[in-house]
Amino acid sequence: MDTQNTVCKNKFLEGVAMRHACKEFDEGKKIPTEQFEEILEVGYAAPSSFGMEPTRLVVVRDTKAREEIRALCWDQRQITSASELVVFKTLKTDLLAHTNYVQNAFARKQKTPEQIEAYKKRYGSYLQARGYDDYTIGYWAALQSYIIATSMMDYASYLGIDTCMIEGFEKQELESYFGLDKEREQITLLLAFGYRIKPQSKRYRIDFSEFVQYK
Structure with missing residues (x-):
């Protein structure tokens, strides 16, 4: 082609x-x-x-x-x-799982508090599995x-x-x-x-x- x-x-x-x-x-x-x-x-x-x-x-x-x-x-x-x-x-660093930025990003999706916490946990596990931390998140x-x-x-x-x-x-x-x-x-x-x-x-x-x- x-x-x-x-x-x-x-x-x-x-x-x-x-x-x-x-x-x-x-x-x-x-x-x-x-x-x-x-x-x-x-x-x-x-x-x-x-x-x-x-x-x-x-x-x-x-x-x-x-x-x-x-x-x-x-x-x-x-x-x-x-x-x-x-x-x-x-x-x-605002993209790390514990930040207010991440909290607000999931909250924009109109999730319940329980759903937000579940998403944050999944997100944090993803970052950890990929080796993304304070130094490599960029x-x-x-x-x-x-x-x-x-x-x-x-x-x-x-x-x-x-x-x-x-x-x-x-x-x-x-x-x-x-x-x-x-x-x-x-x-x-x-x-x-x-x-x-x-x-x-x-x-x-x-x-x-x-x-x-x-x-």
């Missing part, structure tokens, strides 16, 4: 085929406000493990802030040239932000909007720039949105039969 070179009548798959890590954005072309709001709504509706919703998004539009952030992101020009830049940050939280980012990227490509996921940055310095309490929060990735200047390069993938196996 070659989704890049095959003409596809499915608009979503067409979007998937056009998606790539766009390194050069057209600075003169801006995403319509309504469409970007839809992209954010898709991120808001994306799933998270146990429904913990640990991810928070910061949309950076200030020109000076973009330049300062670019300096902490290996001078990647997508930071300043993209129409929209979103910084993903996640909670960390790793699990980061995985949740990638779920949201992927959903947003897929919808953006469906709209014909290009994206670039950015993982190359000075983590400690960037978190300090945003004034984060590093015990409680972290920055996991950045996501740039806009429109490409150059044509998409050829996509090199393993064979579909190698990617998918049936038993």
Whole structure:
């Protein structure tokens, strides 16, 4: 299966085929406000493990802030040239089973006190079984932000909007720039949105039969 070179009548798959890590954005072309709001709504509706919703998004539009952030992101020009830049940050220690945050997360589901305690016990057992504690909970939280980012990227490509996921940055310095309490929060990735200047390069993938196996 070659989704890049095959003409596809499915608009979503067409979007998937056009998606790539766009390194050069057209600075003169801006995403319509309504469409970007839809992209954010898709991120808001994306799933998270146990429904913990640990991810928070910061949309950076200030020109000076973009330049300062670019300096902490290996001078990647997508930071300043993209129409929209979103910084993903996640909670960390608030996700531990004993916290008020977890209590409130389950309470939002309109569970009885007994059900909440049962869910908290199950949740705590899950974290323990996976080895997530004060020091490693941030790793699990980061995985949740990638779920949201992927959903947003897929919808953006469906709209014909290009994206670039950015993982190359000075983590400690960037978190300090945003004034984060590093015990409680972290920055996991950045996501740039806009429109490409150059044509998409050829996509090199393993064979579909190698990617998918049936038993």
